[in-house]
Amino acid sequence: MxxxxxxxxxxxxxxxxxxxxxxxxxxxxxxxxxxxxxxxxxxEFNLTLPQYNVLRILRGQHPRPATVNLLIERMLDKTSNASRIVDKLEAKQLVTRRVCPSNRRAVDICITEAGLALLETMQPMVEQQAHGLRQLSDQEVEQLNYLLDKLRD
Amino acid sequence: MxxxxxxxxxxxxxxxxxxxxxxxxxxxxxxxxxxxxxxxxxxEFNLTLPQYNVLRILRGQHPRPATVNLLIERMLDKTSNASRIVDKLEAKQLVTRRVCPSNRRAVDICITEAGLALLETMQPMVEQQAHGLRQLSDQEVEQLNYLLDKLRD
DNA sequence: GTACATTAAATGTATGTACATATATTTGCA
DNA sequence: TGCAAATATATGTACATACATTTAATGTAC
Structure with a gap:
């Protein structure tokens, strides 16, 4: 560019x-x-962006489980379909899904060791990506955050 | 909010x-x-955002036709599938599609009278929407544009 | 304690995105 | 001329989004 x-x-x-x-x-x-x-x-890590974001939320909860509701609350896009994103992650054995014992409507979702390891592997790449915004100075980044927050008020 | x-x-x-x-x-x-x-x-107008954007581009060309390539060039998302968006618009009879006489690989796409009329109908709503950014002052909007352009450099 | 509403998640459908591949036409050049 | 490369679009597939509907479990009112 x-x-x-x-x-x-x-x-x-x-x-x-x-x-x-x-x-x-x-x-x-x-x-x-x-x-x-x-x-x-x-x-190259065989993850989509939404899948990565869900994994990150699950790591934040670990070792406590998360419900689908909790994922939706914390996801960037509230209307996306957390159930089906969890489906894909489960198929890759990056998360486990189990009916919650105390509320059988809910589902307890946990990140697996493989999931944690994958996030670990991706860390250098993620930090690399953050540098993509380095065109802006510290002050400009703050200004950008301020403007975006204000815009949504 | x-x-x-x-x-x-x-x-x-x-x-x-x-x-x-x-x-x-x-x-x-x-x-x-x-x-x-x-x-x-x-x-409520039965249009999605990408469909609307394509219609707008076609109005900009009217009465000259546009090709799929031209649509892709001007669309916000270069990798989205213009062909299939045109499919939907054609099904609603908002555009016509015809093999280009001078280059039979290409397709001439034109907005119909119904398409133009629909855009006209939507105009007040669109202007209403623009007010959504009025949380920001003129100066702040300029600053935002500056920062976003710089970020992508 | 049954009936109805609420809640949590899953499923269905239409659309769009990202990318690979296919098909047809045109262009360039040996 | 003839044939490979380039071009314009369409099609296929996997995934995600947006939203409506369904299923099951729980809560609540009577």
């Missing part, structure tokens, strides 16, 4: 109705751009 | 490894948040 590629050039649409319209497009585009880079890096 | 909902609270994850890590999460989360709001507003 070349230097100073403005959003106007990226999507070859030179005029926006407003700076607000442009910011919306810019946000969606940039998030997609980031996710694409992440997904590519994750591919 | 309540006032001053920081990303830490939104996803109930109080500590990030770095401000950079937080910015990444914040970006992806905020983009999803915006898209969810847009998608909800579009639903």
């Amino acid at each position: 070349s230097q100073s590629m403005r959003i106007e050039d990226e999507i070859k649409q030179p005029n926006f109705q407003s700076e607000y319209q442009k910011a919306y497009i810019n946000l969606v585009y940039t998030a997609g751009w980031l996710q694409l880079r992440q997904a590519a890096a994750f591919k | 309540s006032q001053s909902m920081r990303i830490e609270d939104e996803i109930k994850q109080p500590n990030f490894q770095s401000e950079y890590q937080k910015a990444y999460i914040n970006l992806v989360y905020t983009a999803g948040w915006l898209q969810l709001r847009q998608a909800a507003a579009f639903k």
